[in-house]
Amino acid sequence: MQYSDVLMVIGANPAENHPIGFRWITKALKNGATLISVDPRFTRTSQLANIYGQLRSGTDIAFIGGMINYILENHLYHEEYVANYTNASYILSDAYSFEDGIFSGYDEIERKYDTSKWSFETDAEGNVLVDKTLQHPRCVFQLMKQHYSRYNLETVTSITGTDRDTYLEICKVFGSTGQVGKAGTILYAMGGTQHTVGTQNIRIFAIIQLLLGNIGIVGGGVNALRGESNVQGSTDFGLLYHSLPGYIDVPKAVPEENNLAGFLARVTPKTGYKVNNPKFIISMLKAYYGDYATKENDFGYHMLPKISNGKNYSFMYLFEEMRKGGLEGIFLWGSNPVVSSPNSQSAHDALANLKWMVAVDLWETETSAFWQSEAGKNYADIDTEVFLLPACSSYEKYGTVTNSGRWMQYRWEALPPKGESRADLQITHELALKLKELYQDENTPAARQINAMSWDYGTDHHPDFDKVAKEINGYDIQTKRQLSGFGELADDGSTACGCWIYCGFYPEEGNLSQRRDNVDNGQSLYSNWSWVWPMNRRVLYNRASCDLNGKPYNEEKALIWWDETKQEWTGYDVPDFIKTTKPTDPAGSKPFIMQSSLLGDIFATRSDGPLPEHYEPYESPVQNALSSVQFNPVVDIFEGKHNPRGDYDKYPIIGTTYRMSEHWQSGTMTRNQPWLSELASHMFVEMSEELAQEKGIGDKDEIIVTSARGEIKAYALVTKRFKPYTVLGKKVHHIGMIWHFGYKGIVTGETANKVTPIIGDANSNIPEYKAFLCDVRRA
Amino acid sequence: MATQVNRRQFLKLSGAVAATLALADLGFNESNVQAKTKALKIQSLKPTPTICPYCAVGCGILVYATEAKDDVVYTEGDSDSPINQGSLCSKGGSIRQIYTTEKRVEKPRYRAPGSNKWEEKSWEWMYEQIAKRVKETRDRTFVEKEDGIYVNRTDSIVSLGGAALDNEETHLISKLMRAGLGLTYIEHQARI
Numbered sequence: 001m002q003y004s005d006v007l008m009v010i011g012a013n014p015a016e017n018h019p020i021g022f023r024w025i026t027k028a029l030k031n032g033a034t035l036i037s038v039d040p041r042f043t044r045t046s047q048l049a050n051i052y053g054q055l056r057s058g059t060d061i062a063f064i065g066g067m068i069n070y071i072l073e074n075h076l077y078h079e080e081y082v083a084n085y086t087n088a089s090y091i092l093s094d095a096y097s098f099e100d101g102i103f104s105g106y107d108e109i110e111r112k113y114d115t116s117k118w119s120f121e122t123d124a125e126g127n128v129l130v131d132k133t134l135q136h137p138r139c140v141f142q143l144m145k146q147h148y149s150r151y152n153l154e155t156v157t158s159i160t161g162t163d164r165d166t167y168l169e170i171c172k173v174f175g176s177t178g179q180v181g182k183a184g185t186i187l188y189a190m191g192g193t194q195h196t197v198g199t200q201n202i203r204i205f206a207i208i209q210l211l212l213g214n215i216g217i218v219g220g221g222v223n224a225l226r227g228e229s230n231v232q233g234s235t236d237f238g239l240l241y242h243s244l245p246g247y248i249d250v251p252k253a254v255p256e257e258n259n260l261a262g263f264l265a266r267v268t269p270k271t272g273y274k275v276n277n278p279k280f281i282i283s284m285l286k287a288y289y290g291d292y293a294t295k296e297n298d299f300g301y302h303m304l305p306k307i308s309n310g311k312n313y314s315f316m317y318l319f320e321e322m323r324k325g326g327l328e329g330i331f332l333w334g335s336n337p338v339v340s341s342p343n344s345q346s347a348h349d350a351l352a353n354l355k356w357m358v359a360v361d362l363w364e365t366e367t368s369a370f371w372q373s374e375a376g377k378n379y380a381d382i383d384t385e386v387f388l389l390p391a392c393s394s395y396e397k398y399g400t401v402t403n404s405g406r407w408m409q410y411r412w413e414a415l416p417p418k419g420e421s422r423a424d425l426q427i428t429h430e431l432a433l434k435l436k437e438l439y440q441d442e443n444t445p446a447a448r449q450i451n452a453m454s455w456d457y458g459t460d461h462h463p464d465f466d467k468v469a470k471e472i473n474g475y476d477i478q479t480k481r482q483l484s485g486f487g488e489l490a491d492d493g494s495t496a497c498g499c500w501i502y503c504g505f506y507p508e509e510g511n512l513s514q515r516r517d518n519v520d521n522g523q524s525l526y527s528n529w530s531w532v533w534p535m536n537r538r539v540l541y542n543r544a545s546c547d548l549n550g551k552p553y554n555e556e557k558a559l560i561w562w563d564e565t566k567q568e569w570t571g572y573d574v575p576d577f578i579k580t581t582k583p584t585d586p587a588g589s590k591p592f593i594m595q596s597s598l599l600g601d602i603f604a605t606r607s608d609g610p611l612p613e614h615y616e617p618y619e620s621p622v623q624n625a626l627s628s629v630q631f632n633p634v635v636d637i638f639e640g641k642h643n644p645r646g647d648y649d650k651y652p653i654i655g656t657t658y659r660m661s662e663h664w665q666s667g668t669m670t671r672n673q674p675w676l677s678e679l680a681s682h683m684f685v686e687m688s689e690e691l692a693q694e695k696g697i698g699d700k701d702e703i704i705v706t707s708a709r710g711e712i713k714a715y716a717l718v719t720k721r722f723k724p725y726t727v728l729g730k731k732v733h734h735i736g737m738i739w740h741f742g743y744k745g746i747v748t749g750e751t752a753n754k755v756t757p758i759i760g761d762a763n764s765n766i767p768e769y770k771a772f773l774c775d776v777r778r779a
Numbered sequence: 780m781a782t783q784v785n786r787r788q789f790l791k792l793s794g795a796v797a798a799t800l801a802l803a804d805l806g807f808n809e810s811n812v813q814a815k816t817k818a819l820k821i822q823s824l825k826p827t828p829t830i831c832p833y834c835a836v837g838c839g840i841l842v843y844a845t846e847a848k849d850d851v852v853y854t855e856g857d858s859d860s861p862i863n864q865g866s867l868c869s870k871g872g873s874i875r876q877i878y879t880t881e882k883r884v885e886k887p888r889y890r891a892p893g894s895n896k897w898e899e900k901s902w903e904w905m906y907e908q909i910a911k912r913v914k915e916t917r918d919r920t921f922v923e924k925e926d927g928i929y930v931n932r933t934d935s936i937v938s939l940g941g942a943a944l945d946n947e948e949t950h951l952i953s954k955l956m957r958a959g960l961g962l963t964y965i966e967h968q969a970r971i
Binding site: 017018019020021023225226227228229230231232233234235236237238239240241244245253254255257258287288289302303304305306307308313314315318321322326327328329330331332333334335337340341342355356358361362363364371372373379380381382383384385386387388389390393394395396397398399400401402403404405407408409410411412413414415416418419420421422423424425428429430431432434435437438439444445446449450453455463465468469471472498499502516518520524526529661662664665669670672673674675676679745746764765766767 | 827828829830831832833834835836837838839840842843844845848849850851859860861862863864866867868869870871873874876877878880882883884885886887888889890891892893894895897902905906907908909910911912913914916917918920921923925926927928929930931932933934935936937938939940941942943944945946947948949950951952953954955956957958959960961962963964965966967968969970971
């Protein structure tokens, strides 16, 4: 980030929530960079920014869409990059169209798109037709241009509530990074994702960055500022219902996937790096099922659970199922849904429908204690058995975590677990051994699955850590040789690998995540500090930092380049392909190797459309000004009297939840510590002076926030940081509240999520915590 | 031993106890500070490198435990880390209290149906009981085939969380829950 010319923070507040990461932004500012902060509230990041743009929560697509329009009209985009490294040149079939907020292929009853309507024109051999001049009226570039031409200055600023001159300045300054050699970066966090259009918000960040040639370069990119120390790693390892380790879809219960070949056919594209998926999947099956997995039994593929086709098992659906009584038991691994769920009272109530709960945690949380009187419950009516297993903290054990930049860093054990607490690794191991013991003499279908799973980490209480680490990395089954990268993985059952993207962190020479060589080898990559997946590559898609002939667009910010004399790629970083691949070769000319097109997808199929389109949040004070479609037309509605939708007439204020520096997530890791508790002791709601005056509320007054779901009591924090908006001619107020509080811990307070709705993004199913309707009054 | 302690070293060495002191009395007396520093004797302790458990920036932290390994004396930012170069935020600077706080649960606890209290139990008892519950629920609800297709699935048990765990732990949880028990409701904080 220190090498960026312009940084735009939208949907994040790193000065508050990632303060040490923010040091690198400060460094960029010292180097002469410009910082833009776009946020509903004038945050700590805004305070340090050169330009602050006020944006009504939930209008990011309108905001960026208008910027794209400006960039295209004023020809600020990086033409060579757009024509050669993105799919802007692809020609679309006649079936694609867009009218009044709806793309072709929409089924109103099912609330779903037939995405086959958005395909490209191909020749007789199936190759996509392209026009690199970008002039063809049906090419992606022209259709995108047409799409965002509706996002003109007047319309956009009336939707977002942004001051017109400030908006124009942001367009100009950020647009300037389209010049060859300039670097612009976008930083986002949950302010970008927690919307009914969350995925498309991030898509439009990627689109504007592709247009400006800002991806794959030093000081560029679309940077997700992740909030948990290993949310990257836990996602990499498939702790989401739809994903196997290494971002491979889980198998479905459909006839075509009744055998391995059928499953591989669906998840293996014909082009791009993912053509290797069979090697990754079969090696994973060997790591899971060991000797049981043979070629004859499809490497144990049938043992993997197959999800019901079309059924959604994600967080909100999971709690709906629990509410209806469809679930019996739960394992919680440092998770506190009574505070973190949308409409959290309904999640709290649902827990009583469980027969048993296993909570692995350092603390007694609002969730493991959900049955207590102080939770407002009559314990005698709750039959759920609760097993609270004390986990130790991160420095009372050893292992690795992966940060936002995919750096896999090792943590050594400073001292043994406190009291009788144990590492989650040990707890999982001991539970697995106990379960295997219970099942060992049985031959039921349920027993066959767990008996097939290999568990070769020793029989001691604590598993052999090295064996776990080596299984993740991958090894040759016959020789036990540790593999040096996923290029060595095979699809014949001769290799085992728990998570292919991590293959190479633990080769024969040792565990590279433990490396502590902090010498800068160039461009501050620190390539010998820890290890980065994939293959220690520090900047993904770095081929895009060079022109068609392999020459860096900016010599001072070079990552890799083509060496004519040696006839190979060289530089500070690791290229994405074999280093002797010529820059003009098909494999060496297209940077985005994980896409089947090898190109940056400006046009990409998502469940709610191939191009991001502005829709209002599920609960909004205004009508959509860009089309007659009010909110995302494909999101699922969770109906029922537990989850009503709020009306503007009753709830005229926009609410959003946010975080603060002294607390973290649901508060268990901070409200149980004396210092942090003292630093920020109260649940508060922030509001403008104008709103406070209208409502007769003074600073620090006790207030009540109400929504269609419920109400909470908190303290008022009256500041100049919120200002009322003029949106489509209407005056609109906006309030914000921290969500870190609950009734357990040294300091307690009411849970903000009692007022948020169960509704979420159409692709990722993340809840819309960031924009809902509410009202506020004095207590 | 440091005979001359400047302000920077003071801040670096004196840690938690003296930090409270410094907050209370900013115009400190240097000779008192030196005495305090000597009394803490952290120079004899070996720091252990760790990574901050809060956000995902990945700051390095050094943990100084007592020689007996039964308490945490002091923590500080790891100046060797190219990510934070020694600096930390309010949360990262407080990780000593993750160990020292009295709020830590130190023994397994069990809550029986309809009960209003926790009971302390042994680990072995907990594992036995949990394994029994898992097996009972799973055996009763396990689906081997659906419309003739092998689905080997347990739709009645949930695994939730893991974003604060180590990679090795998430690997074992992913393997046990999905490949071993056939769970489909596997979710964690990335979704919310």
